[in-house]
Amino acid sequence: MAATLEGLERDGLVRAAAEADAVDGVRPELVAEPASVREASELLRAASRAGLRTVFAGGGGKLGLGNPPERLDLLVSTRRLDRVLEHAAGDLVVKVEAGARLADLQGALAPAGQWLALDPPEPDASVGGTVAANASGPRRLRYGTVRDLIIGITVVLADGTVAHAGGKVVKNVAGYDLGKLFCGSLGTLGLIAEATFRLHPRPAAASVVTLDVHRPEQVWEATGRLLRSTLEPSAIELAWHELDRPGRLTVVFEGIRPGVEAQAAAAAPLLGEVGQAEVLGPGGTEAALAQLGALPWEQAEAVVKAACPPSGLPRALVGLREAAGAHRLGDIRMAAHAGTGIVRAGIGGVRSAPPAGPRRDLGERDARDLQPWEPMAGFVTAARERLAALGGTLVVTEAPAELRRAVDVWGPPGDAIELMRRVKRQFDPDRLLAPGRFVGGI
């Protein structure tokens, strides 16, 4: 393979990988940082000729999502593809290279009073990584997710083919919508090199109403009231640190000052029917917004993302807690995008809850024989069943590689899996891109 890539090495396009470049303990042989679409195309063409297994990285925050790589020869970083190519402020559109940090992009858009309405929690998220991982945050309630905002894309396939879809106008139905196909595809179909998005005006003001919740049912009692009302919150977020203490629901209104104040004033009595609601003052609002979407744990052994229709939230919360309890995983902390039906749970992990003796579900086996990941795997299975009963899913989004090898991080893929495999075969017939990482081992 070295021979094939020699030319690229001479040009400084690839370098030997260091220990720090390892993904899930698998160290690639080579690392490349193309600085243009053309370079990326040349690189991938050469890499595919050499049969290199390739993983793409943006900010690196989502490299742990999915199954650990089966094999990894080349790591392609989009770090140097970081330019904002065109900001058409009057058209509320921006075209940007994939490696640009989302935070930097927001900074570049701010002077025009605009923003890309994505607020994933990862501070170093790149634009391309956000698209590839379909990352989202609290304000998805109002603005939707990447798929709702992306209007154009440039991709580089495994064989170096460069293709565009969409364009730079918001309304456009010409050709297939490959932009959406690549949302959440996690580097398994091709490299996302450039993306074009529709933008939104930056809201001028915000008001926040909070509600303490003591029982999981209250989460839906409050959220359902908001969704049935004519109020238009940007976010309804739940953070629940410890389940024997109350959790907090944070409801955010954003827009023009008179509008958000009126909405907060109307929301307070509505939430007051459920529990103790409070309209925050300016200081509290600022603090709440700074904390919005922050996960209520510093470190967790594993993080799962559960999704269900919003009315199923209380049962999802209870199901997660009970599944964790049944497998003696100790502390579980939960946060939810309550308005959209997404729960993220941080689980303390096997080490923080040593088994106190043989367990019923393990039969005769001595607990000391337990593999460290077994309780967690049991939790995932049990929690997934609870979610499936609600019409939902559960994905392990963060966990040590050995755990992710031991459990199915994605869960049952549904009846479209064969079709997904066919899509993968069309785009990456030699299975060079992040093999095994995605749903169903794609």
Added chain:
Amino acid sequence: MDRAQLIRRFIDLIGPQGVISERNQLRTYECDGLASFRVIPSVVVLPETTGQVRGVVRACQEAGVPFVARGSGTGLSGGALPVADGVLVVLARMREVVEVDLDNQRAVVEPGVLNLQVSKAVAADGLYYAPDPSSQQICSIGGNVAENSGGAHCLKYGFTTNHVTGLEVVLPDGELVHLGGKAPDPPGYDLLGAFVGSEGTLGIATKVTLRLLRKPESVRTLMAAFGGTDHAGDAVSRIIAAGIVPAAIEMMDALAMEAAEAAVHVHYPEGAGAVLIVELDGPEAEVEHQFAEVERLCQEAGSTTIQIAEDDERRALFWKGRKSAFAAVGRISPDYYVQDGVIPRTALPEVLGRIAELAGERGLRVANVFHAGDGNLHPLVLYDAEVEGQEERAEELAAEILLACLEQGGSITGEHGVGFDKKEYLPKQFGAEDLEVMQLLRCAFDPEGRCNPGKVFPTPRLCGEAPGPRRVHPAERAGLAEVF
């Protein structure tokens, strides 16, 4: 399987009342809303269940026959144009609203359900379905899914693709798959996003899960008249620059107003060169404040008169004028061609000027009706087919308008689709590699190219040999492609 056998198989599947094979009856289905292309299909079937759709598609697979799905047939790009040797699958009898989930604000409907029927079904609960194409009284949800239909209010609320969260799809080989659902973020590829807007080329949707929205607390609508489209365009720019996202901003020029006036008597101001309809909706305090600002911005941009809809009746009249404008043009011209192109909104003055210039060169008139907020133009090219050469000139002009849109970095279609009509223009918007890569998706869904063949792409990509003896590719047999 020959035609007679196929027909017998269909009759066994759905009964004689759901199979049409007499030539004079087939003629009813020879075109969709774009009547300039007509093809009589071999057979028309009207299935009533998902199982029947699967049976029909399987039979087509076995017989190696292409098929085309059709909803209400209101499409304007020939997307539901039949294939001569193929089967037309009409979904109009699958009209059940299967489920309404008020808590989660979702409706599950069959593809033949009409767009407006969804909003009517949930109106009593204070909900509605947002995408509102002008044809919403008769167009079907299945057709909306195929075309990714927009409408006047997509400036704020997005298109069909933003409001479909789940699909049940019969694939071209008869397999049934479920994409998405009511829960967010299903793991796996967003095939739902790829399917919506694929113009019937990837399969047949047999159930559609729709997002329902709460009716806004307040809706305010105004109609502002201007001396010309430049001033009206300036008003639009000012509104967007102020950080306001109206539910809709629609523009009509003098000729479009003349036509609409003749049809619905809106009483547009005398001598106006353009009107804007601006609608804001949302929480009352916000709407009231921004509505006053919009009024002020229109005045600053030189609006001559501003009429405010005092009540729903008046608002409905504003919209009736706008939504009936296409058909109304028939009152001022014997024939007309509806174009659909998109430009970056800021290029509006330039492109409108170019359209006027192009029309002048050909001695034709163009009425402009468009979604000004998102740069989606609907120039209506007026002509008289009785006058020698006018039809050709009108077609040329319509084509030139598309090229003018592309020069500005726009698109050849914002909501009507590529279909049969514009497939030759797709390569002007995308490169050969772009189109090849798009068709990889087609090959994954429909490797034999039997699902709505001859649409969207000018040159179908052959998807590689299936294992086994060499077979004649159906697209090849239908004369749509050659194998080299």
